Amino acid sequence: MAQMEMIKIPKDMGLVYEKPKSLTDAHTHYCPGCTHGTIHRLVAEVLDELGVREQTIGIAPVGCAVLAYKYFNVDMAEAAHGRAPAMATGLKRVSQDKVVFTYQGDGDLASIGIGEIIQVGNRGESFTTIFVNNAIYGMTGGQMAPTTLPGQVTTSSPRGRDVETAGFPIKMAELMAVLPGVDYVTRQSVLDARGVRRTKKAIKLAFQTQLAGLGFSIVEIISTCCTNWRMGPQESLDWAKEYMVPYFPLGDTKMSDAVKGLKGGK
Amino acid sequence: MAKGLVIIDEDRCKGCSLCVVACPHQVLRLANDRFNAKGYRPVERANPKSCVGCATCATVCPDVVFTVYRRKRKSKRAAAAAA
Amino acid sequence: MAKELIEGNAAIAEAAIRAGLEAYYGYPITPQTEILEHLAERMPEEKGRVFLQAESEVAAINMVYGAASAGVRTMSSSSSPGISLMQEGISYIACSEVPVVLINIMRGGPGLGNVQPSQADYFQAVKTAGHGDFHMIVLAPSNVQEAIDHVVLAFDLADKYRTIAMVVADGAIGQMMEPAELPPMRPLRRPEDRPSWALTGAKGRAPNLINSLYLGAENLEVINLHLQAKLKKIAENEVRWKEYETEDADVLLVAFGTVGRVCQSVVREAREKGIKVGLLRPVTLWPYPSVPLTRLAQQVRGMLVVEMNAGQMLEDVRLAVEGRCPVEFYGRMGGPIPLPDEILAELEKVDAGLASKEEA
DSSP states (O other): OOOBOOOOOOTTEEEEEOOOTTBOSOOOOSOTTOHHHHHHHHHHHHHHHHTOGGGEEEEEOSSGGGGGGGTBSSEEEEOOTTOHHHHHHHHHHTOTTSEEEEEEEHHIIIIITHHHHHHHHHHTOSOEEEEEEOSSBTTTTSBOOTTOOTTOOBTTBTTOOOHHHHOOOOOHHHHHHTSTTEEEEEEEEOSSHHHHHHHHHHHHHHHHHHHTTOSEEEEEEEOOOHHHHTOOHHHHHHHIIIIIHHHSOOEEEEEOHHHHHHHHHO | OOSEEEEEBGGGOOOOOHHHHHOTTOOEEEOSSOOOTTSSOOEEESOGGGOOOOOHHHHHOTTOOEEEEEEOOOOHHHHHHHO | OOEEEEEHHHHHHHHHHHTTOOEEEEOOOTTTHHHHHHHHHHGGGSTTOEEEEOSSHHHHHHHHHHHHHTTOOEEEEEOHHHHHHHHHHHHHHHHHTOOEEEEEEEBSOSTTOOSSBOOTTHHHHHTOSSSSSOOOEEEOOSSHHHHHHHHHHHHHHHHHHTSEEEEEEEHHHHHOEEEEEOOOOOOOOOGGGSOTTSOSOOSSSOOOOOOOOOOSHHHHHHHHHHHHHHHHHHHHHOOOEEEESOTTOSEEEEOOHHHHHHHHHHHHHHHHTTOOEEEEEESEEESOOHHHHHHHHTTSSEEEEEESSSSSHHHHHHHHHTTSSOEEEEEOOSSOOOOHHHHHHHHHHHHHHHHHHHHO
16 A cells, blocks of 8 residues: 555645546656656646546667556557557548557667658658666666767777767757657656646647647657666756757747647737 | 644655655755655655755655645635635 | 576677677567567677667568678577567578578577477477578587587588578576576688678679569569579488487486476486486477487387477477377476476376387
């Protein structure tokens, strides 16, 4: 049972925040300080606020969030590594009245799945992708990811990422923005309270894009990986701010006029 | 009396300290006299009187440890009506 | 060379380097990622070698196809779901006859499964490696030393026959640490020693083609007849297996890999209990040691096949036995490794059953 404290709430106090209904009660397996927990929570808060929990279907990746189906209180599927966008395409096209999202890491989306996500953007599929970018392969123990920074040490770039042999980090938001089928692509971060609040707004607008029947929406979120970066939780947030944000600029990479209309109306 | 109150679900906490750092009023600290069921030092209210119910802790917490309450501000109209 | 305490995956990777691995292309997947990581560390330390973490297993197998076409020793490694992704590439490589070494550190399936040890990719490796008529040479080590030896053998066999040689271990062997001896370092193949069929630039010779497209029914049949003839030669010359206490056995265990190793203990314990059991442990899963099994089928009252799957090698045992004696099965699926006492209990049941059948 949850160990909630037995404290008397003063009568003149009102509830400001509680766990969203779109999250299950399960305690996550994520490491202490892992931003997956925060991002899961934001998606759940948005689903609650939009009142769409019961019509939402999520698709989990292969990566640390492979167990995301334990945490989201919605119908969920497990896709093969990188194929969530293809699975979401198949699912959404026969379930137009449902809210469909994929939740993917940088290996899943930008490495093995890069073909799928580009084609989904190209076709303008009407679902939403939450893209968690922490510049490393977490689940398999810290290998280089497509978004690993030049010089960054990982277990498969033990001397630091050498752009001569391994290429450059991929800027997915910019890559997706080129495709006409993409209505909304933004890059946010959850590296401080302000960033978390902005990310939530972006996630909400992405789901509203879907609800308005528009094209593809994707939120890239600069995130951390304490364990494989070999840093503490706060240290990881600070490192990401100092090194990742300059490389991956934050902001709305592309917002079609239709989405601007939604935002204005909000 | 404090303006805000945070209720802590201790067993969800992983002792990551992001809330301790983020809280603008130094309300929180990790307990140093106990471990929770997971084996972490859970967060506790060190300084509850300073809490304003801003929910910054809940905003940065990856593990949904916090439920946040805040004293409702009586509007001037309500106060006048009560008078 | 002296023995050292070494992890299975690291040993496999290092053995490949010593065997002259020139290009490795792979992708992270548990429980074999340490192979990739070891090579990431070591390949740049040795001159003239290439390491690259590919964007996926599909890319990796095609990179391997490319390197093999250039006539160099090349390898990839993966685990079950990743091998599934490689199957198209495997078929292309098999048809175009470029030598390739592959490592499958098998995990629980089907689907994403889990990361526990399994032997459920036997059919995949031996029967359905990819679409079309072909077979890879499949080697099944049962400990770290064998894994090392099989990696070196795989490179030699792949080159000898212009074929794919796959070493199938499981997560237990990949992750365990044992004392083992690594082979001495072999020099890399010199560019001038690359095979004459390789793509090295058509200087002073007609252009070479690495291809698997043969339009026209008769054309492709000719290719297939050639591939089948090659497989026949491999089957005649490269079968390998080990027998333990089979000379006077009246019941036979058949098992490969980790389970084969566990069964060695079972033979010992069963003999102490008076059961005259022997073990045949296939070392090549393809070509399969059917001949010794057919021989032993005439000697024993029955066989017990033990695998970490639902009964895959079982079918090849039954084919070899051709109905001459009963073939029973005991298996665990999804990760549990059958332990000696559990297999022994099953063996005792089978042995008792065979005895009563004889009396009847």
